[in-house]
Amino acid sequence: MSVAQGKALGKDCFPCNTLLPGWADDFLEMIRDFWNGELKWNCSMADLSTFRVGGAASVVVFPLSLNELSLLVQGLGRMNLPWRVIGRGSNILVSDSGIEGVVVVLGRDFCSIERIDIHRREQVLVRVMAGCSLAKVISWCAEQGLSGLEFAAGIPGSVGGATAMNAGAFGREISDVLYSVVIMDRVGTFRSKSHEQMQPAYRSWNERPDMTAVETIFKLKKGDPEAIEARCRDIIAQRRNKQPCHAMSCGSFFKNPDGIPAGKLIEEAGLKGFQVGGARVSEKHANFIINTGTATAADIVSLMKHIRERVLKKSGIVLEPEVELLGFVSI
Numbered sequence: 519m520s521v522a523q524g525k526a527l528g529k530d531c532f533p534c535n536t537l538l539p540g541w542a543d544d545f546l547e548m549i550r551d552f553w554n555g556e557l558k559w560n561c562s563m564a565d566l567s568t569f570r571v572g573g574a575a576s577v578v579v580f581p582l583s584l585n586e587l588s589l590l591v592q593g594l595g596r597m598n599l600p601w602r603v604i605g606r607g608s609n610i611l612v613s614d615s616g617i618e619g620v621v622v623v624l625g626r627d628f629c630s631i632e633r634i635d636i637h638r639r640e641q642v643l644v645r646v647m648a649g650c651s652l653a654k655v656i657s658w659c660a661e662q663g664l665s666g667l668e669f670a671a672g673i674p675g676s677v678g679g680a681t682a683m684n685a686g687a688f689g690r691e692i693s694d695v696l697y698s699v700v701i702m703d704r705v706g707t708f709r710s711k712s713h714e715q716m717q718p719a720y721r722s723w724n725e726r727p728d729m730t731a732v733e734t735i736f737k738l739k740k741g742d743p744e745a746i747e748a749r750c751r752d753i754i755a756q757r758r759n760k761q762p763c764h765a766m767s768c769g770s771f772f773k774n775p776d777g778i779p780a781g782k783l784i785e786e787a788g789l790k791g792f793q794v795g796g797a798r799v800s801e802k803h804a805n806f807i808i809n810t811g812t813a814t815a816a817d818i819v820s821l822m823k824h825i826r827e828r829v830l831k832k833s834g835i836v837l838e839p840e841v842e843l844l845g846f847v848s849i
């Protein structure tokens with residue numbers, strides 16, 4: 519791909535994957551100037567997404583440190599190549615034709631957890647790098663007797679993904695426990711943003727479009743480790759009761775419109791168990807679209823469209839996906 523073609527694609531759009539002849543050679547040549555780290559060409563995105571569908575990304579790169587990440591995006595910026603950071607892929611649906619662009623997965627140094635403020639009486643600040651899994655932080659907090667993140671027990675994904683998505687459950691969301699976040703802009707510069715500067719929104723932030731979260735500081739409270747652990751176990755049990763936790767899915771597919779559970783609207787539209795190809799509306803929780811094992815991204819998108827049409831017809835409400843669709847030219 520030439521620089522001009524890269525420019526035409528725009529920095530963060532991810533059009534469908536029609537690899538142009540010579541793209542890899544061009545890119546390899548250019549990337550050598552600034553990148554010696556790990557990368558995978560034509561990397562299956564199905565392996566990087568909990569839906570287990572989707573074509574290949576042109577390149578997936580794994581920066582190991584903040585410095586590597588910054589150098590990488592500066593280089594990609596100079597070449598005007600589209601790129602996007604992902605976490606554990608538990609909220610993305612990648613098109614069958616894949617992603618033409620660079621997918622960035624945070625590596626080694628992005629997994630640390632550190633207690634940074636022990637001087638306050640009640641509040642304790644905990645700094646977590648964005649590549650760390652939410653599950654690991656939650657169990658670390660329980661061991662340390664730090665309360666606040668229990669609501670998120672059972673949400674798969676990374677801290678960066680949870681921060682970017684302002685993930686939530688059981689009436690709470692990440693913004694409730696977020697003290698600040700270090701973000702990187704499109705030119706590789708880091709700056710810290712307070713909770714107030716970020717301005718939380720439902721499964722998003724007003725600051726979000728251009729942000730890569732590299733580090734999140736949570737404000738937590740001291741508590742009894744056993745009680746915290748018990749709350750986490752209880753939350754996970756409630757999830758297992760209501761959700762198809764072990765199916766291949768991305769959790770709730772649609773946002774809840776104005777607080778009305780999307781699952782209720784889908785169920786009322788008579789769609790529990792409805793199937794398109796290998797994609798099915800879960801019998802257990804109607805807002806979960808599951809891959810029965812043979813689904814393609816196209817099946818999931820067809821089912822998504824069908825659900826939206828039927829819910830609109832039945833209730834007059836337009837459902838918006840919570841899952842982020844990557845690599846689709848148009849839906």
Ligand SMILES: Cc1cc2nc3c(=O)[nH]c(=O)nc-3n(C[C@H](O)[C@H](O)[C@H](O)COP(=O)(O)OP(=O)(O)OC[C@H]3O[C@@H](n4cnc5c(N)ncnc54)[C@H](O)[C@@H]3O)c2cc1C
Pocket residue numbers: 568602603604605606607608609610648672673674675676677678679680681682683684685686687729730731732762763767768769770842
């Ligand atoms: C079984 C199941 C249950 C779930 N339950 C819930 C739930 O209760 N509540 C809920 O909110 N979600 C839930 N989810 C969805 C998902 O787990 C969350 O949204 C999670 O926070 C996504 O994290 P991730 O690392 O997998 O992000 P990804 O899926 O990799 O990415 C999601 C989005 O965040 C962006 N992103 C990822 N990392 C970063 C970063 N460091 N900086 C900036 N942007 C980034 C990506 O570009 C993408 O746009 C569930 C999913 C599953 C499979």
